[in-house]
Amino acid sequence: MSDDPIYHVDGDLVPASEATVSVDDRGFRYGDAAFETLRAYGGTIFEWEAHVERLERTCEALSLAHGLASGDLRARIDETLAANDLEDAYVRLSITRGVQPGKLTPRPEVDPTVVIYVAPLPRGGLEGDSVWDGPATVRTVGTRRTPDEAIPSAAKTHNYLNGILARAELRAESEDGTGGADEALMCDLDGYVAEGATSNLCFVRDGTLHTPSTDGPVLPGITRDIVLESAAEVGISVTEGRYELEDVCAADEAFLTNRTWELRPITTLDGRDIGGGPVTDRLSRLYDERVERACYE
Template identity: 45%
Template sequence: MQYHVGGELVDAADATLSVDDRAVAFGDAVTDTLRCYGGTPFAWGTHVDRLFDACAALEFDPGVDAADLRARVEETLAVNDLAEALVRLSITRGRGGDCSTPLPDAARHRPPTDPDPTVVVTATPVPDGRGPVRLQTVRTRALPTASVPAAPLTHARLDAVRAQAELRTAAPPDDDPADEALLLDADGHVVGGTASDPVFVDGEAIRLPALGDRPARTATRSVVRELADGEGLPVADVPCTPADVRAAEEAFVAEPSAGIRPIVSLDGVAVGGGPVTDLLSRLFAERVASTCR
């Protein structure tokens, strides 16, 4: 495998960042994962907007435009002979300044006035077996945007790491952990999964957890909204709790790798898909076929 690092293709074993790159030292970087079908990135514009908006929230210039970033993705896919792939895009603030100059510890956290961003593109084959998903609510709370703007798109993802660790420790000895964690905010409202966005349906509308100024965990949530709007289906952003999802008529997660996956259960309570989930899954497949095949 070869990855794109700092504008060059390098062997995966040599794809490294300096220990004083701010992504390594402080998690000072943005990232997003997208799905490629037939060698074409799906929902490319949405992903690019998310990345560049996250850079703006962290107040640094990405150092690339959308066309340059797209070219690096295509080069990475081509050199690895991958058509069906998950691609991770990362833009770090880089090293910046004179890193050889000793600085007090506090001053090292200060963003440089002359950042030198590093762009990293990796690609991996799409994982198998992306069927219905089991969700479990965790105690770990999602990072607040007041502390970390654009938190779901930064490298500072310890909330996701801790949530997945909870799933592993909570699983019975002879059972596998739940497939995905459900993260809440400090008030107990649903934010999203570690790498997915939950959506549920009641008798009145398709419900999306209200996020305020928090970006969604994935760009796929925006695609789901577009598809629902195109069919004239009512969509509402509402503060919701795990109990609302457990009581839903049907529920699913939106994620990059598989698009739409029914939620078979949340906290052991059966939920399942349904006609709306099936419709949106079909529309999603049609969108992929019309834009990527």
């Protein structure tokens, strides 16, 4: 991959240094856009159909009728990977409502802006390496997760202010100004644990896998779903519920999930040791096996 990577902007491959969108684009003005973060393993987009389904749910929540076929979007991603000579990569696909007059009310007619960019990541699967250098340090923050009644939690939009404020809080409270932790853990308005700024939370107690329910303000992560499915397939008990912070701190094991990190053990939560363990290791192995079958074999 060159020092000036190639982006896909509205149907054209352009160098990143020349890639632009209009200042009148609603994705810029209002965060009025949907996106997906994906992983390419061996040139294959992992769980593509699941990402397409979530993207469409987000667009439905935004009333964003973009009119683009999933095959068209996939072709643009494949072109971007090829243009950058990448097979193992981070992929971000964004669809905005496009350029419209500077009024808050969106017009029903949409000429969407579509942007795709990629970045190299290590090989995944059974022979792969982790993106992260070590287990995550996590701290709770005062910033609360936006309630579903305000902004649909299942919608993955460009409006990421909630997570930005959580991460900014980490930085402001750290002695050296670097953040002091790898992830900010947010609670809902009632004080129950919800999710990280960019991750879902899972923890293990007495052999049972627990995770905050998506009935609360929790994004239904695709990696999270795979982990829960894998656990059920091998007989690991799974419980989705509402948990207080002390429930997590008393866990035998805990880890975060997202598409880039995959499964990342939590070494400490608010300075208290937790760590990974046999269940985390087994689920990580199952995840790697799934990637290997789907993308490398």
